[in-house]
Amino acid sequence: MLRLNKISVFILRILIGIIFIVPGWRDITNPKFSADSFLTKVAYGPFQSIYAGLAGNPAVSILVAWGLFLIGLCLLLGLLVKLTSSLGIIMMILFYLARFPPQHNLIEEHIIYAAVLFLLIAFEAGKFAGIDKYLAKTKFAGQNLLARAVL
Numbered sequence: 001m002l003r004l005n006k007i008s009v010f011i012l013r014i015l016i017g018i019i020f021i022v023p024g025w026r027d028i029t030n031p032k033f034s035a036d037s038f039l040t041k042v043a044y045g046p047f048q049s050i051y052a053g054l055a056g057n058p059a060v061s062i063l064v065a066w067g068l069f070l071i072g073l074c075l076l077l078g079l080l081v082k083l084t085s086s087l088g089i090i091m092m093i094l095f096y097l098a099r100f101p102p103q104h105n106l107i108e109e110h111i112i113y114a115a116v117l118f119l120l121i122a123f124e125a126g127k128f129a130g131i132d133k134y135l136a137k138t139k140f141a142g143q144n145l146l147a148r149a150v151l
Contacts, residue, residue, distance in 0.1 A: 027068065081120055
């Protein structure tokens, strides 16, 4: 990959990492944070009853807050980018489906975020200015098929 392309992908990785880590940190540090209001008042559409059924479960709020934070942190560090991007795509699809169909545009921010995360996987973004570059060179990664797939 050309150096300019690597820099562009690196910038995307940092920006999407910030998009995840900031709300994650805000939710973690807010003792009153709960996903309940989103699940019961904001979600609509054919999947509304599924999301409303998750309300009141503290594990959902913990998963949302820590999921956002840890995905963002790993993206910023370039650590396990393929794995965390995959988890981020799942999270973004779940957020998208909570408000499906979108009121204004079929393609809204969660789909764009998922697309960027997919690009990070495709371009192995963690191997440029990231910890994945060094992990991929370890003996363990060389001998372990699963480690190679994740890195």
